[in-house]
Amino acid sequence: xxxxxxxxxxxxxxxxxxxxxxxxxxxxxxxxxxxxxxxxxxxxxxxxxxxxxxxxxxxxxxxxxxxxxxxxxxxxxxxxxxxxxxxxxxxxxxxxxxxxxxxxxxxxxx
Amino acid sequence: xxxxxxxxxxxxxxxxxxxxxxxxxxxxxxxxxxxxxxxxxxxxxxxxxxxxxxxxxxxxxxxxxxxxxxxxxxxxxxxxxxxxxxxxxxxxxxxxxxxxxxxxxxxxxxxxxxxxxxxxxx
Numbered sequence: 001x002x003x004x005x006x007x008x009x010x011x012x013x014x015x016x017x018x019x020x021x022x023x024x025x026x027x028x029x030x031x032x033x034x035x036x037x038x039x040x041x042x043x044x045x046x047x048x049x050x051x052x053x054x055x056x057x058x059x060x061x062x063x064x065x066x067x068x069x070x071x072x073x074x075x076x077x078x079x080x081x082x083x084x085x086x087x088x089x090x091x092x093x094x095x096x097x098x099x100x101x102x103x104x105x106x107x108x109x110x
Numbered sequence: 111x112x113x114x115x116x117x118x119x120x121x122x123x124x125x126x127x128x129x130x131x132x133x134x135x136x137x138x139x140x141x142x143x144x145x146x147x148x149x150x151x152x153x154x155x156x157x158x159x160x161x162x163x164x165x166x167x168x169x170x171x172x173x174x175x176x177x178x179x180x181x182x183x184x185x186x187x188x189x190x191x192x193x194x195x196x197x198x199x200x201x202x203x204x205x206x207x208x209x210x211x212x213x214x215x216x217x218x219x220x221x222x223x224x225x226x227x228x229x230x231x232x
Contacts, residue, residue: 002154035217035218037219047210051218088154090155096172100157101154101156103154
């Protein structure tokens with residue numbers, strides 16, 4: 001029953017661009033910054049994007065994030081096989097007074 | 111480099127208790143907010159709790175408030191999660207994670223442990 005909604009899956013061929021959406025509300029995305037995590041199955045999540053669009057050191061610039069209103073998106077350009085993973089958006093929710101994660105999107109490279 | 115190592119997971123009966131630990135190294139532990147985040151088998155991520163750098167502030171998800179207690183010992187560079195009155199729905203891998211904001215929380219998690227599995231079953 002996450003308050004942040006993501007598409008369950010997304011896919012593309014190597015080299016393509018894939019975009020993942022994250023839909024929220026005024027109490028979360030509408031008033032707080034959005035972060036994105038990548039989780040390869042069987043491993044711990046990894047911070048991919050923070051503060052809407054900032055990449056931590058070591059994250060390729062193929063990954064980019066944006067926020068507009070009560071929605072956010074993650075784009076992966078030049079898709080590579082190692083990008084196959086689950087991706088989660090997350091932010092703070094002022095109403096719930098806690099951090100919330102999106103439902104998660106499984107990215108497949110065809 | 112930052113390292114977070116969880117321990118203490120295992121099998122516990124419904125209504126039982128368990129204490130998780132997270133040993134931190136590679137950074138100034140006492141400068142960072144810390145969190146517990148869990149992931150039920152085959153499910154998504156769920157934030158559980160955070161604690162401020164000096165233990166002054168704590169917050170909990172509604173699903174665990176009143177049953178779980180987060181704490182830390184900065185002299186031992188360790189984070190803890192005391193879990194009481196456990197339920198089947200608490201079954202999950204529990205991760206400790208560092209907040210990326212330092213003295214003030216930014217509510218993003220820039221380092222994660224490998225996780226410890228808690229199974230609640232009779």
